[in-house]
Amino acid sequence: MSIIKYKWFWAWDFNKEEEWLNEMSEKGLQLTDVKAIRYKFEEGRKNEYTYRIEMLDEFPSNKKSRDYIRFLEETGVEMIGCYLRWIYLRKKKSEGEFDLFSDLDSRINHLTKILYLLAFIMPLELLGVINLWRSYSSVNDAFGLIVAILNSILAVTIIMGGSKIYNHRKKLKEERCLHE
């Protein structure tokens, strides 16, 4: 039997998303499809799979991404879905541990990718917020006010998320001075 769940995760909370998918796996609910906030699980054996998610350099349909996904598949990894540049992966626990990164450099790289994405979105979002407040001050309508407030909250959320990733990355970089 399949179960559909709706859940929202911010890009900087990908660790939490992974954790959640693995908790579901512990309960015997195995993710089989994902579309943005819609997660489809199938009832299966408890703890059958380990789940990991990764943000790629390019969209999954890109040649570079396809080569990488094929490489992963050759190591017993299965791709169950993708959303924008994110891919959802799983591997049978019986086939051993499943991690995508085993050294600090590749973990730092992954965080840098997410940080760049946020750095790209941020100015657009800020510009949007400034424009919304500007048009509100000239029109003064309630709807405009709500949209402007919501967008301001969104901008603050993105800044906070970005700094979360930034600090995490900084910590890894400090560690990198001592070991791999």
Added chain:
Amino acid sequence: MGNNDSVALTEAVYYILLILYEPMHGYGIMQKIEELSSGRVKLAAGTLYGAINTMLDKDWIQALPEVSSSRKKEYIITERGKQVAASELIRLQELVLNGEEIIGGE
């Protein structure tokens, strides 16, 4: 100098070079590293992929021509790669020697 090749290799890169003295595909490399290090080093697929691509760019390893599209892609060390592995071995020996002298190895 402009030559970064004389800087210490990562553990993963060193082991990949050693393993590729014989042709091997990605998953084989992961298994072999674990075996060689008695389970201590577990190389993750994403990290391995990054390392392989960098090493291909540097011409330390090369991909073998694919026999068929269904078969896994295999890699092998190049002459350049062998030089890199050999100089890393000398560096590691120096580290061990100095360590033994000061810490006192049995």
